[in-house]
Amino acid sequence: MPSFPPVIFLLLVFIPSVLSAPVTSLTNDYYQETCPDFSKIVREVVTTTQGPQGRTAAGILRLFFHDCFLEGCDASVLIAKDALNKSERDDEINHSLTEETFEIVTRIKTALEKSCPGVVSCADILAQSTHEAVTMIGGPSYEVKLGRKDGCESKARKVGENLPLPNHTVHEMMSLFQKKGFTLKEMVALSGAHTIGIAHCKDFICRVTGPRPDLDIDAEYAEVLKSQCKDYTVVNETRGSFFDPVTPDKFDNMYYKNLENGRGLLASDNILFKDNSTRPFVELYANNQTVFFEDFARAMEKLGMVGVKVDKNGDVRLRCDNLNKPKEAILRV
Template sequence: MAMAAAFPAFLILYIAFPLTLTSAQAPPPVLTEDYYAKTCPDFQKVIRETVTEKQKEKPVTAAGTLRLFFHDCFVEGCDASLLISSNHVNKAERDADENLSLSGDAFDVIMKAKTTLELTCPGVVSCSDILAETTRDLVTMVGGPFYKVKLGRLDGRVSKAEHVFANLPRTNQTIDEMIKFFESKGFTAEELVALSGAHTIGFSHCKEFSDRLFKYNATTPTDPEMHPKLAEGLKKTCANFTKDPSMSAFNDMITPGKFDNMYYQNLKRRLGLLTSDMGLLNNPRTKPLVELYATNQQAFFDAFVKAMEKLSLYGVKSGKDGEVRRRCDTFNDVITS
């Protein structure tokens, strides 16, 4: 899956702990769906209203926020560390090369929700919970499945650009390399394929797939795996991408604004945009799942729900490792290490 240019071992939330614990053995937080029922009862209402307004204004918000959520969770865990702005002593995650193409609308919808919630229930709701809930609501708004979001995350206190590269998969990796990467983070090949389905919405910048169009190999400039009509159209779209890095194309050319299983159908039609997309169809460990999801949307939705529920709990912060930020783009005490 290409999330850029994608985890410490996966956090297991339910473990039996001894009765006496040292500070180093503190249990992970127990997250619940109704975490804000008493402290901020309007939490879900505020999120719904904010995302509805933003998605209507900017239809790319859903895809951008889903991608931002992936990038946040994969690096330091789901702790909103990606929302931190750089300053004169710290280059934060959002300014790493792999994150420069993230959607400004995605950052904006989180900031708007946080501003409203700080007026309603100041100092209560974490930015990481806002990001998790907002992502789910936006996925649902564009036709995707509803899934449970457990709440009670704290916001991380570390955000460093140099931590990003090693913790995001890359578009030019082989599927075997991606499977190994995901397994090292506690995720299965099946979850890799399900999460890749996020490419059913949104777009990728030309630089992420230009090698398939212009530099496939020494004798064949265009990847023969790509449908020739798609390649022809993309060459026109991306002709000047080196001069204009903003040039991009939809990941799903057929239903780009709808969360469905068309992404997998497109792979079978040789309409996959990224090298890593087409690789899913050619690898024996992932091909059966691509074929299943291409013909059975409910099977894809069920797998996506399980994968997203698991991802949303990855690396959740507790205790001294986290805080509830007053602003999503700044640590409360401007800690930079």
């Protein structure tokens, strides 16, 4: 049984002080004069590192969502720990973020520093690379405004209580999404990110084993999951299963069709179809991929504007995994 990269788990949380910056703060052509090859460089690196079964897209999507939760879309999730600080990526929940995905961001940053040193923020790299990764595997294109600055802190202690869990109810998830400014429909649309990626066995095995298995799950599907996760704690704890076992390498609406057929991998996936408040949106997207793509695109545009830093509220890091030293801070006003 092969090992998989971690789950692409749609996670959003709200911090009242980091609501979206004014739309006019970011622009489509922010790097037109200072780094005209920005989009081209990002696209080339993402293309050359795209792994099988949508691995690259899944990893980048998850990284982007995790970044935007706490301090807004400011690349704070990229910061590595040091002797004095445990960063966001060092919290146990974020241990599943793959080194492969962090390395992709590093490669993009290195290429951009050669072309236009000290200009492009890591936050903009994350936002643009997410768009490129999604569209490369068939997902919708959407507008990516640019001009974000990188955050100046990253604290592990802020992570845990702010992330939805695999067994959350609709009410629990919506309490986080709503505070972030998202509607119930937008929450279901963004959950469509689970059309790619995998979940680790530990996040769903209790649904198919033990004294009280989940009767909502399709019986045949449950047997497949049992087989995939057999002895995973002994053999390999990174074992897992695709969110969408039908078209795992394609961004489409199959995730919602699976929910209708009792093949939602996580309890938090299954509940979207079971709950009367979200079921109509699941059915809508299962029956109409065009509408799903349109709604997902709009929600991604909205997500990308959450809590961004501009001007002197942040800086442009020399390295995405390290905060700038005071004398290294690069400000663009």
